[in-house]
Structure formats: C-alpha cells, structure tokens
Amino acid sequence: MRKIFAAIFAIIFAILAAYVFQILLQSNSENQYLYLVFAILALLLSGTMIFSFFSAQMREKIKRLNHRIELWSRVSYHVNQVGDELFNQLPIAMIALDDNNDIRFANTFAKEKISQRMVNKPLSEVSEFLFEQVKNKVTEFRYTHNDLIFEVHFKPEFNFIYMFLATELVLLENQYQNHLPVMLLMSLDYIDESLASLPVSEQSTLKGQYLGTIADWANQYEAYLQQLSDDRIIAFTTREKLNDMMQHQFKILDEVRKISEKHDVRVTLSMGVASWDTPYESLGIYAQNAIELAEKRGGDQAVINIQNQKIAYFGATKESVSSNSRVNARIQAQSMKQLFETCDSVYIMGHKRADLDALGAILGVYQMAKAVQHKSFIIAPNDELDPTALKVFKALIQSNEDPRATLESIQISNKSVLVIVDTQSKQLLVDASLIDKVEHIVIIDHHRASDDAVTSDTSYIEPYASSTVELVMDVWSFYETLIAIEFDPLYATIMYGGMVVDTNQFTLRTGPRTFEVAGKLKELGADISKVHGWLKKDFNKTKHIFDLIANAQVVENHFIILKDETTYVDRVLLAQAAEAALEIEHIDAVFAVGYVREGVVGVSARSTGQINVQIFMEFFGGGGHLTSAAVQKEADIEDMMDAIKQKILLEYGGQDQPMKVILLEDVKGRGKKDDVIEVAGGYGQFLLTQKKGIPANEENLKALHDQQEKAFEAQQKHIELMKTLK
Known part of the structure; x- marks a missing residue:
C-alpha cells in the first residue's frame, strides 16, 4: 500500500512541476525565479520518490534472493548427506568408466562386494562378463559375483554402471519357479495287445511290475501318482523335481524297456509333461498335447513342455516299436x-x-x-x-x-x-x-x-x-x-x-x-x-566320397565326422558319404558336413541304431529318424563340426570313466550352479575345459561347503539390515 501512495505522490509532484514550468514560460513577472525554484524542488522530490520506489523494490528482491539462497544452502547440506548415503551406504554399486572402459570411480559398496582394488583398472580385469555386456551396450542384465546376484543398469551415454543387489529377490523368484505345478501324463504303449497272448495271471504280474517300477520312480521325486486305466497314469509334482528328472534323463523310460526286453514283450512308456504358470485346465491341455506328440514320434519317450522354453525330448534311444496294426x-x-x-x-x-x-x-x-x-x-x-x-x-x-x-x-x-x-x-x-x-x-x-x-x-x-x-x-x-x-x-x-x-x-x-x-x-x-x-554314382562322385572318408575325423572311437570342403555340396552326396562311412567296423554314427548354399551348413547323420542321430539333429534344429537325420543351419562349418564334437562328448564321452564335478554355472539338463553331479569322463573334461565346472575333490567340496555357509550368514545379515532400515 505504501508503494501505491508513494507512486501517487510522485505523479502529483511531477504534474505540479510541469504546471509551474508552463507558468514560467508564459509569465515575465518578478516572481518567476521563485516559481523556478519551486518547480525544481518538485522535480527533485518527484525523482527522489520514484528512485526510492524502485530502490525499495530492489532491496526487497535482494532480500528474497538471500532468503532463497539460505534455504538452498540448508537443502544442499541435506542433499549432500543423502548423496553420501546413496553412494556409500545403500546396497547400490556404482562404477564410472572412461572412454577406454577403465574404472575411474567406484563407490564403497562396489568395492566391498566386487573388488577393493578396482579403481584405475580395466573393467575386463575385474569382470570379463561385465566388460562384454558394456562393450555390446547391453543396458539391463543380471550379473552374478561369488554368491551375490545384481540387477545391472548400464547408461552408455554416461558410461556409468548401477548395480542393485537382487540376491534375495532372485532367490524368491527361483523358489516360486521351483514350486510351479507339473503334470505328467503317462501311457504304457501297446500293453493290451502285447500281453494278450500271456496267461491272465502272468498279465497281472507283469502289469504290476510296470506300475510298481513307475511308482518307485515317482516316489523319488515326491510325485503324486494315480492310475487312470490299465495303460494310462497321471502324476503331479513341482518344477524343482522336474528339473531333477531331466537331469537324470528320465531313466524310467529305460527301466520300463528293460522289463519288456526281459519278458520279450513290446511295451514301452510314453510321457507328456507340462509345467506352466497357468490354471490346471490349461496345464492339462499342454500335457495332453505333449503326450500326443510323444506318441506321434513313435513312443518310448518323454516330451517336456515348459513355459518359455523350447520343447525338450528324452528317450527314444531304440528304434520305434511297430504296432503291427493296419x-x-x-x-x-x-x-x-x-x-x-x-x-x-x-x-x-x-x-x-x-x-x-x-x-x-x-x-x-x-x-x-x-x-x-x-x-x-x-x-x-x-x-x-x-x-x-x-x-x-x-x-x-x-x-x-x-x-x-x-x-x-x-x-x-x-x-x-x-x-x-x-x-x-x-x-x-x-x-x-x-x-x-x-x-x-x-x-x-x-x-x-x-x-x-x-x-x-x-x-x-x-x-x-x-x-x-x-x-x-x-x-x-x-x-x-x-x-x-x-x-x-x-x-x-x-x-x-x-x-x-x-x-x-x-x-x-x-x-x-x-x-x-x-x-x-x-x-x-x-x-x-x-x-x-x-x-548309380558316377566315378567322380564315388572318388569324392572315398576322399572324404580318407580324411575323416574319428571321435571317441565310435563316431566319424566327414568334412566336405566343396563350395556347395549336394545333400544327396552328403547322405551317401555318411552311409558309406557307416560300413566301417566299430563305427556307430557318421556326420557328413558341408555348405549346401552360401552361409548355410548341411549335416547328414546316419547310425546303425545304437546311437539316436535324430536327437543330435533336433538339438541343432533339424530332425529325422533314430538312424537317419539331417539339419541345415546358418553357421560356419568349423563351428558346426566343433558343436557336433561337443555334443558327442556331452552324450557319449568317456562312458566307462564317470567323474564327479562341481558346477560353476547352471548347465541345462545337468544341474544348477554349485550342484555336485556325476557325468561321463569325457563330458566332465569338457566342463572343466569350458570353465563350467571343477573337480569334486575333497578340497573343492570343503571350499564349497565353507562358501555356502558364508553366503547363508551374509544373507541373514542382509535380511536383518533390511528389517532395520524398514
């Protein structure tokens, strides 16, 4: 209000001064000097009031700014305190990299959990995995270090890594996944027609033997089992137990087949298995589709349908049984x-x-x-x-x-x-x-x-x-x-x-x-x-086939890999070469490999029936029969040959020399990180050379036990800390 009155008075004096000046200009009286002085005083007073008005405004603005600066200073102090808390006390690891991906900064939590001496080191020396993700500009991923699991967020524009400790969350996720329901539908193939010629008492005994063997197997995995009919059985278990079944390659299929071979009957077991996070009605449909697929593939096998995973097949190690039904x-x-x-x-x-x-x-x-x-x-x-x-x-x-x-x-x-x-x-x-x-x-x-x-x-x-x-x-x-x-x-x-x-x-x-x-x-x-x-094959093709055989690679004494280095080879010639090599004594399976067109490798696989080459080719995306299968895949020929060798080692390497290994990471179909598994010697060596496992000797087993105890203690401390923070 004072500002308004000051402005009004300044305007009045200014008008008054202007009016006096006008009188002076029109008058020649002896009082004109008095009027002049009065006009100047009015102008001075008006200017002073205007100056005072603007000065007061400026002082008030400065006062407000000073007050704001004081507030910001107080806030900044608290922000710095929070920043220190974030950088050094909360469970978030932060790493800053330079343009060469060398570590220039790491907060206290990162040093405690990963490495105390990481600063000024190349990221690749601290973690090859982190380096690969950063190099490929992967912005979100999970990183496991010792027994800790981090959710990692990488900001390429700042070359900055944020790592949130997620061990407890992942453990809860794994626990939830491990307890998801699994439905198993089982069918004893051809049991009625196979046992029809036997006496009734022998039929009952043999059926009881089959069902007893299946029940014993199911009990190993804490499964609920119910017989639906003479040839149909249903069972329920959890995802964790299903993983164990897969690790043991569904050995029940072999056990049922051995009973049939002992009694000279043609009964085999087919299984359809489904594990989805879905209502049981849908789960039943998935399991039914799986067993129908198993039967369409000839039976004597398990078809596994797990949510968000490729359908897996187990069994079918022998040629399919003829139904003899027209x-x-x-x-x-x-x-x-x-x-x-x-x-x-x-x-x-x-x-x-x-x-x-x-x-x-x-x-x-x-x-x-x-x-x-x-x-x-x-x-x-x-x-x-x-x-x-x-x-x-x-x-x-x-x-x-x-x-x-x-x-x-x-x-x-x-x-x-x-x-x-x-x-x-x-x-x-x-x-x-x-x-x-x-x-x-x-x-x-x-x-x-x-x-x-x-x-x-x-x-x-x-x-x-x-x-x-x-x-x-x-x-x-x-x-x-x-x-x-x-x-x-x-x-x-x-x-x-x-x-x-x-x-x-x-x-x-x-x-x-x-x-x-x-x-x-x-x-x-x-x-x-x-x-x-x-x-009939022409002379050049026949000579070419024998040249391939002459340069064959023998793997594990029973497998041959033929490499055709022709620019583009005919698939028929690959098949003929594989069949020719199969006639060599002691050879159970042959894989003929060559480019069929630019960037595409063809593989023709043949076996005597002792090895299921269909499973081999399905692993690479192909298919076929137990004794005849093939695949075409976009790949380098050397990579394809190495992959076939690794698959041979995985399935058949050093079968007479079993080996115990501690897994350093999850291996599909074999086990999880820190599991102790027994595998074929050749595959065990493969796990060691690929740094996926270490020998399960006394020293390593003791170290594993100590590590697990420390991890448990650390997890308990972390849980207590989180409770305190809450």
Missing part, C-alpha cells in the same frame, strides 16, 4: 476317399529338395486321388527335387502327362484338400502358405513329429515304417478295395526306388511289412534294374 491304414483309406469325393481339388506336396521316397509317396497318393477327383495335382517344382529325383521325374514325364501344378497356377480354395507326405514340419514344406488356405489337410509320414508340426484333419504317421512309400502302400491296399485304381508300372518303379533309398538297399529300418510292400510293388510292375540304374 486298422489305422484302413481308417485312413476310408477318410481319404471321402475327402477326395467331396472336395473340389486335391494338391499333394512333399518336403523341399524331395528325394525318391518323397517323390514316390507323392505319386502313390496322386494315383489314389486321381481315381476319385480328376482335379488332382502335384506340387513339386524342379528346383525342389534333389538331382536323383529330378532325373527320375524327367524320365517320367517323357512318357506320361506332367501331373504338376506350378506355384503360380495353383487355384486352391477352402474346399480343396492338401495332402502332405514325408514331412510334418512347416519349415520343410515346399509352400507353407497353402496350409492356411485349406480346411482339410492329410498327412502321411514316417518321421517323428517336431514342435512345428502341421495340424491335420487326418494323419497316418508311423515312425517305425521304413519309408513313407511303405505307409502309402499300406493305405493303398485298403483304398483299392473301395475303388479300382490303375497302377502305372513306372510309378511303381519310382516308389520302389524310394524304399531302396530310405532303407539303404533294405539294410536299415526294415520290418516284415517292408518286404511285403516291396513284393507288392514288384507285382505292380516295378523294374528293379531301372532303380539300380537311377541310383
């Missing part, structure tokens, strides 16, 4: 005929780079479809046939109409039927986009299903079969009773050739039905001499 073939024949009659077109497709088995199966199905639906076509472009199949197909269309539809001319609709043969994998199909364009899909295949298998209306999948041609002929034997089929002798010859290729001249994966089908094809006009002519 009921499925008869049902398949009836279903296919009905589908062909009601659809508006049929398309038959195999896998990429189709071999003679795929081509023969395609042609066999084509003849069945053509007998009912005249709009039947084959999808087999020239560039998707291997050299032998392409040569054979060119010979076929010289005397027959080309039954193919080009990818551009396909007029597929939701009323079309798509038949897929010799594969179930979406990745291997000639054109996977067709799957989504049809309502009805039929699959005929003799390979074990993978986790990317195509879903079909009807399927005939028998991994025990020698070839897909054998399965097609099983269906054909019933199909011809429903409708007359004209069988072209050249088609029969090609199908016979497919069986010859897949059985390696009828020496692998053959059964009684294999020879029955071969005999039937011979009756239908198959020309065996023509097949041998197609499969």
